[in-house]
Amino acid sequence: MADIETCDSTTNGFDKVVLQNWSDNEDRNEDGAIPTSNEICKRILGIDYMDEPEEAFGCVLFDSFEVSQKYGIPILEDPTGSYKKLAHSLIEYAYNKGVEFRFCSEDELKQDGVAALYIPMNNTIVISPIDLDNCTELQAFIWASDLSHELVHCMQLEQSHNMSKEEEEYEAHVLAGLSIAWILTKDITPEELRYRETVRYIFDGVEASSKYYYKQLDIFSKRNR
Numbered sequence: 001m002a003d004i005e006t007c008d009s010t011t012n013g014f015d016k017v018v019l020q021n022w023s024d025n026e027d028r029n030e031d032g033a034i035p036t037s038n039e040i041c042k043r044i045l046g047i048d049y050m051d052e053p054e055e056a057f058g059c060v061l062f063d064s065f066e067v068s069q070k071y072g073i074p075i076l077e078d079p080t081g082s083y084k085k086l087a088h089s090l091i092e093y094a095y096n097k098g099v100e101f102r103f104c105s106e107d108e109l110k111q112d113g114v115a116a117l118y119i120p121m122n123n124t125i126v127i128s129p130i131d132l133d134n135c136t137e138l139q140a141f142i143w144a145s146d147l148s149h150e151l152v153h154c155m156q157l158e159q160s161h162n163m164s165k166e167e168e169e170y171e172a173h174v175l176a177g178l179s180i181a182w183i184l185t186k187d188i189t190p191e192e193l194r195y196r197e198t199v200r201y202i203f204d205g206v207e208a209s210s211k212y213y214y215k216q217l218d219i220f221s222k223r224n225r
């Protein structure tokens with residue numbers, strides 16, 4: 001792994017990311033509001049997760065494998081497998097794609113409102129450091145999820161164009177967040193409710209990431225008026 005360096009949140013290049021990703025925000029509602037979690041689900045899957053949770057769950061499960069295959073990003077297909085091994089595979093994948101790593105403390109990333117960040121200008125992923133020889137499987141799991149989310153954004157730049165921000169975030173969240181969502185909802189019964197809450201978790205993430213993005217755009221455009 002690359003050397004750990006300190007991240008200065010004021011110079012992390014986010015403005016440049018925002019500038020490069022500028023779009024017409026065509027997915028905003030007519031009143032300019034960003035669609036909510038279930039509205040985004042209806043637009044992307046054509047399904048209302050409140051009315052048809054099982055169908056929506058089937059779609060997100062299918063899509064998580066589809067996104068993995070589309071970009072060749074490794075996922076843990078065997079739930080009893082090792083997340084540390086997955087993390088190593090993801091790091092290898094990243095290096096093969098020429099991705100640079102820049103390490104930032106979790107606190108610094110939180111100050112920026114993110115868990116990790118992809119900077120397209122220099123093909124860099126900003127993420128917290130991890131010691132995979134001495135961390136827990138849970139820590140490796142969360143770290144690998146954050147990394148795979150950013151790797152999806154990295155590959156979108158190379159392979160997928162003309163996607164709305166919501167579609168981009170859906171791919172990233174469905175690949176990186178489905179296992180976490182399924183684990184977090186493990187105590188929810190009956191199963192139909194667990195399906196609904198799992199799908200809701202994914203699309204809540206899409207909504208939050210899209211809102212964050214549009215907020216940064218607004219800040220950026222006001223600053224440059």
Ligand SMILES: [Zn+2]
Binds near residue numbers: 149169172
């Ligand atoms: Zn994202």
